[in-house]
Every structure is written in structure tokens, then in C-alpha cells.
Amino acid sequence: MAEPVLKLSNLTKTFGALKATDDVSLDLKPGEIHALIGPNGAGKSTLIHQIAGSLRPDTGSIRFLGHDVGALGVPERARMGLGRTFQISSLTPEFSALRNVMLAVQARQGTSFRFFRPVMRDRTLTEPAMAMLERVGLAGRAAVPAAELSHGERRQLEIAIALALGSKAFLLDEPMAGMDPEGSKTLTGFLDQLRAEAPILLVEHDMDAVFALADRITVLVYGRVIATGTVEDIRNDADVRRAYLGEEA
Amino acid sequence: MTRETLISLAIVLALLAIPLWATAAGETFYITLATRMAILALAAVGLNIALGLGGLVSFGHAAFFGIGGYAAGILASHAFNMEPLPFGLPGTNAMPVIWIVAIVASGLVALAIGAISLRTAGVYFIMITLAFAQMIFYFAISWPAYGGEDGLSIFVRNQFPGVNTLNGLSFFFVCFTLLIASLGLFSLLRASRFGAALQAARQNEQRLATVGIAPYRIRLAAFVISAMVTGLAGALFADLNRFVSPSMLSWHMSGELIVLIILGGVGRLAGPVAGAMLYVAFEYFLGGITERWQLFLGLLLLAVVLFARGGVVGLLAGKARHG
Structure with a gap:
């Protein structure tokens, strides 16, 4: 197995009594699309913030390209090659x-x-x-x-x-959000190509896109990873179906 | 040539026309008025780098204006009295030296104030810059060596090699040349990589950080450059009035500079020039009619903020274009 590009180990982040990130470990390997899914409030955005450097985890470590980046800020991590997009587009509007x-x-x-x-x-x-x-x-x-x-x-x-x-890794926060079906389809095709350039950690609600693209899927519920595996594994995982896909097992 | 360039040129030429007309008509007082416009415009061009490009609403730029003024006053008084400064340095009445001292002193103070203030944003930034400026203001009031509250007179206007600065028109040209140079600097900065990062910091700090540029250092550099230009203007202002007092350091002055920029057009090249011309004209003509001229200035400001957000330049040249 190739060395992971990004490796999160035992991340924890609490806000008061709320455990937004609860002992999360996951990694991103070269050439893969790793999808991160979970219901609203599962702590996906909080996790993205910690990877990007805009939030500090309480405990745990984040390794990027073999370096511990826990102490680095957003600009430093960006310069190392962490390319991030935002759930709500973040651009310089006048330019x-x-x-x-x-x-x-x-x-x-x-x-x-x-x-x-x-x-x-x-x-x-x-x-x-x-x-x-x-x-x-x-x-x-x-x-x-x-x-x-x-x-x-x-x-x-x-x-x-x-x-x-x-970027040496992409951190895409709901790139399909608010897109029309045509746009999502084009973007899905584009991301499929993009993984050859750098691996993608993809947070996404559009399940068609996730199932079409992901090499692996991690499911987050209440800040905790309840399952990680291939598309097939996740589709058949009883916990996931109950917690997220909304079906009684 | 774009429309904005044409408008800028027209505004600058209008300023140049005032003293030329005044000389021809023998109305020398208007030369002083135009010089005052040019100097306030220069100070505001400085603030416009921080405020217009960087979105940093500094409510403490009077500090730099005043430091520049005191640099001129203190150096000139030591030269006049032939007393050496600390470390045995001589005073001077040479403008180029005074300007360098004014620029360096303002820059150093801005580095200290900015390093702390820029850790905050929004209203806190406004308040903390105000607080620093007020500290310097009260220091000047309570420091008796250079006149304290009464201020400090410059008995003979300082000299510039090859120019008779005692002649009003010549002094105007000195100030006008520096104003043009500052406009050139503003224009270069705005178009440069630094300017791109600075304007991005104003528009979306998160975006700038996400491409790997730390906004803090960019803003700090802008704040220092901005203060240096305003400090230079302060030195000229002292020479124009042949007098420096703590009022140059007061928060009214900081507010005045912000008002100038809002009137003229925030972030626009010729905005501060248009604003300064309008402000000084208001102050003089309406001030001659009523003591409450600032009421009318307030109404004008209100109209600009409500109906012409881009100020005079925005009204004439339309929305800013960034290429």
C-alpha cells in the first residue's frame, strides 16, 4: 500500500458539551477519491476546518505529505499543497x-x-x-x-x-451543492479525471456523485466514524443504512 | 485611455488650475487654499492605500499626519535656535531631510501600531487605531519641550534646494509634485502583486489565506506605506501653516481624512484629490457664510453615502474595474 497523502489520527474536537469530532481517524491515498458523508450536523465541516487549519483539534494529529501539520495555519498548509474549496463559494467578488x-x-x-x-x-x-x-x-x-x-x-x-x-491533495466541501443535474454530471466527469492529479477528500450530499466517484467512503455520524469502506461495503452496511440512508435494517 | 483615467486627469488639472488662475488674477490667497487642498489630498492618498485598497478603516491616521508635522517643526526649531538634537545631531531646515525623517518616523510608529492593531478587525480595529492616536495626541499636549498644548511655530518656511519656498506658488508646486508622485505610487501599488493580495484581503480574507498568502503581513506593509505618505503630508502641512500643534494629531483630523476619501471615492485613484478640493472649498466658502458649515458638510456626506457610494469619482467615472 502506498503511503497516504493525508492521515488523520484520533482527532477530537469539542464545543462545550458537543463532541463535534469524536476520535476520527482516516486517510487519503494517492490517486483515490475518498468521500466523506453523513447527515447534517455530523461534523463534516468541522473536520474540514481542522484539516485546512482554520480550527485546531483538541487532540489527535494531522499528517500531510509525511509532515505533522498540526501547528501550521491555513496559509502554510495551503502552500504545502492542500487545495480547498468551500461549501459556499469563497472568492474575491470584485476581481x-x-x-x-x-x-x-x-x-x-x-x-x-x-x-x-x-x-x-x-x-x-x-x-x-x-x-x-x-x-x-x-x-x-x-x-x-x-x-x-x-x-x-x-x-x-x-x-x-x-x-x-x-495542490497535492484536494479538499472539496460539497462541490455539487446547488448545481443543476447537468452541472453535477459535468463536474462528476471532471473530478473523475482530477484524481489522477491529486487525491480528493470529497464531502458531498449528492449520493449519485458519491457512489459514482468514490473509491472509499467514510460515514460520519455525531462526529464519529461509523463505517469506512468501498462503495459496496457502505451500501450493505446495516449501521449506515439505519443512521444515514434512512432505512430500517 | 479609460474613463476613470480621464476623470482623474481632469480632477488633477482642476487643482493645478486654481493657483495658476489665482496668480494671474492676483488673488494670492487662493494659492494657499490650493496648497492646502494638495496637502490634504496627499494625506488622504496615503490613507486610501490602507482604507481604499486594504479596507482598513484607520481612525488614527492623524497620528502619522501629526508626527510628520512635528518632525518638520522640531527639526526646524533646532536649526533656528542652533541647538543640537539628542546624540548631537543638528536640526535642519532642508525639506528633503525633513521629509525623510517624517516618512521614517511615521513608518516606524505605524509598524508598532499596526503590528498590534491588525490583530483585530472591524470596529475593534477602528477603536484601537483611535486609541493609539489619542495616546500620541495627549503625549504631545503634555510634552512642554515643543510647545505642549500651544504648539510650535516654524519661523521661516523650510527650504528646498533650488526653489524659493517662501513664494506661495513655488511651494504649491512642491506639494503638487509630491501629490502626483503619491498618485503614481498608489496606481503602481494597486496594479501590482502586492496590491492584488491587499485588495483580496479586503474582499475575502479567507480566500487569500486559502491560496497560501497570510493576510496579516500584507496588511501590515500596507498600513506602514499608508502612514508614510500621510506623514509626508504632515510635514508639508506644518510648513504651509508654519505652525504645528496637537490639533494635527487629534481625532478630528483622522475623521477629516476619512471624510475626504468618502466624498471623493473610496479606493479610487483621484478620490482623495476630489475629496480634498471639495472639503477645503466647503470649509472656505461656506465657512465664510456660516460658522455651522459642518452641518452642510454633514448633509453632503449623507447624500454621498446614500446616493453616490462611489463618491465624486464614482459618480463621474462609474464603478471601479479591476481587469
Whole structure:
């Protein structure tokens, strides 16, 4: 078995009396899509926050590319190659789609403490950014401010940004949320290809997408992992059916 | 040329036209008025880097304006009295030296204030910058060496090599040149990688962090650059009035700078220039009619905030474009 890219061990996070993350261990192996599912309030977002670095776990460890990243903040983890998208699109609304991606290209190239050269005339920024927009099919909308993009386009743009960062792992928080069936289908096809580039930890409610894409699925309920396995395992797991798929076993 | 560039050019040329007209017409007082506009505009261009590009509502920029003013006043008074400064350094009445001291001093103070203030955001940031500025204000009031509450006079306007600064028009051109330079700096910064990160920090801090750029350092650098420009303006303001007092450090001054920017257009290149021209014109013409001119300024501000959020520049040039 290949060394996991991302490995969570015994993570715990409590808010007062609420155990949002309860002894969670999971890993992400090269080339796989690992889906994280669970009913609302299961602690999926809290877990994503801890992986990305915007929340600190109370106990447990997070290893990324063989390093313990527990003490690092969001920007440091991003620079290591953790590419994240948000449940609700998080973009710079006034900037065009192209400039949103250019910001990621700029970050990847290193310092932002360059004060004089105009970015729009800097081909080392515009060209890679344009290439990423082409990959996600947004090239025709490059000049449109992010605020004026459609919901689906914003989701695509977030992925283009994560791509531009040269991410070594993707952390996608409900990329299908609010998309029309056509859009979800296109995105499903795209993510299927994307796993060859870097493994994906996919939080998703769209079960068709999850069952179509996932190599492995982890089910989270009340902050606790109740099952991990292949699509088949999860489909047939009695606990999962009871807790999540809403069926009496 | 874009519409905004044209509008900016028109605003700057309008400012330039005032003293030229005043000289031709022999109305020299208007030269002083235009110089005041140019200096306040320069101070506001500085604040616009933090406020307009970075979204950092600093309610303490009077601190830097005043530090620049006191740099000019203190150096000039030591040169005038031929008393050495601490460490045996001489005073000076050379503007270039004074400007460098004003810029460096403002920058260092901004580094200290910013390093602490930028750990907060929103209303807390506004309040903490205000608190720091008020500390410096009260320090100036209670420090007798340089006039305390009464302020400090500069007996002869400081010198710039090759320019007769005692001539109002010449001094205007010195200030105007620095204003143009600051507009050039603002424009370069806005278009640069640093500017991209700074504007992203204003629009969506989470996004900036997620691409791997820490917003804190970007903001701190912007805050320091911003303070340096405002500090330079303070040195000129002291030379214009030949007087420095704690009022340059007061919170009214900080508020005035914010008002200028809102009137002219937040984050717009020529916003501070338009705002300063409007503000000084209001202060002078309405101030001549009624002591309560600020009531009308308040109404104008209200109208801008309610109906023309982009200020004068927004009204004339439309919404800002980011490419």
C-alpha cells in the first residue's frame, strides 16, 4: 500500500458539551477519491476546518505529505499543497475570474511583496491562470467579475483556483451543492479525471456523485466514524443504512 | 485611455488650475487654499492605500499626519535656535531631510501600531487605531519641550534646494509634485502583486489565506506605506501653516481624512484629490457664510453615502474595474 497523502489520527474536537469530532481517524491515498458523508450536523465541516487549519483539534494529529501539520495555519498548509474549496463559494467578488486564479498563481510563485510590476501585463501570471480556466471550461468568462458569475461557474472557478495552486491533495466541501443535474454530471466527469492529479477528500450530499466517484467512503455520524469502506461495503452496511440512508435494517 | 483615467486627469488639472488662475488674477490667497487642498489630498492618498485598497478603516491616521508635522517643526526649531538634537545631531531646515525623517518616523510608529492593531478587525480595529492616536495626541499636549498644548511655530518656511519656498506658488508646486508622485505610487501599488493580495484581503480574507498568502503581513506593509505618505503630508502641512500643534494629531483630523476619501471615492485613484478640493472649498466658502458649515458638510456626506457610494469619482467615472 502506498503511503497516504493525508492521515488523520484520533482527532477530537469539542464545543462545550458537543463532541463535534469524536476520535476520527482516516486517510487519503494517492490517486483515490475518498468521500466523506453523513447527515447534517455530523461534523463534516468541522473536520474540514481542522484539516485546512482554520480550527485546531483538541487532540489527535494531522499528517500531510509525511509532515505533522498540526501547528501550521491555513496559509502554510495551503502552500504545502492542500487545495480547498468551500461549501459556499469563497472568492474575491470584485476581481474577474481570471484575477481570482491569478492570485493563486501568484501565491504559488512565492512572494506577494512585489510592489511595482502590473499583474495584468505579467504573462507568468496571466497565462497559467488562463490555462486553468480553460481546463474547467471557464475561459469564455475570464473577464467577468466573480460576483457576476452563476452559482455553478463559481464552483468551477474555485476548482480552477485549487488547480492553479498545484495542490497535492484536494479538499472539496460539497462541490455539487446547488448545481443543476447537468452541472453535477459535468463536474462528476471532471473530478473523475482530477484524481489522477491529486487525491480528493470529497464531502458531498449528492449520493449519485458519491457512489459514482468514490473509491472509499467514510460515514460520519455525531462526529464519529461509523463505517469506512468501498462503495459496496457502505451500501450493505446495516449501521449506515439505519443512521444515514434512512432505512430500517 | 479609460474613463476613470480621464476623470482623474481632469480632477488633477482642476487643482493645478486654481493657483495658476489665482496668480494671474492676483488673488494670492487662493494659492494657499490650493496648497492646502494638495496637502490634504496627499494625506488622504496615503490613507486610501490602507482604507481604499486594504479596507482598513484607520481612525488614527492623524497620528502619522501629526508626527510628520512635528518632525518638520522640531527639526526646524533646532536649526533656528542652533541647538543640537539628542546624540548631537543638528536640526535642519532642508525639506528633503525633513521629509525623510517624517516618512521614517511615521513608518516606524505605524509598524508598532499596526503590528498590534491588525490583530483585530472591524470596529475593534477602528477603536484601537483611535486609541493609539489619542495616546500620541495627549503625549504631545503634555510634552512642554515643543510647545505642549500651544504648539510650535516654524519661523521661516523650510527650504528646498533650488526653489524659493517662501513664494506661495513655488511651494504649491512642491506639494503638487509630491501629490502626483503619491498618485503614481498608489496606481503602481494597486496594479501590482502586492496590491492584488491587499485588495483580496479586503474582499475575502479567507480566500487569500486559502491560496497560501497570510493576510496579516500584507496588511501590515500596507498600513506602514499608508502612514508614510500621510506623514509626508504632515510635514508639508506644518510648513504651509508654519505652525504645528496637537490639533494635527487629534481625532478630528483622522475623521477629516476619512471624510475626504468618502466624498471623493473610496479606493479610487483621484478620490482623495476630489475629496480634498471639495472639503477645503466647503470649509472656505461656506465657512465664510456660516460658522455651522459642518452641518452642510454633514448633509453632503449623507447624500454621498446614500446616493453616490462611489463618491465624486464614482459618480463621474462609474464603478471601479479591476481587469
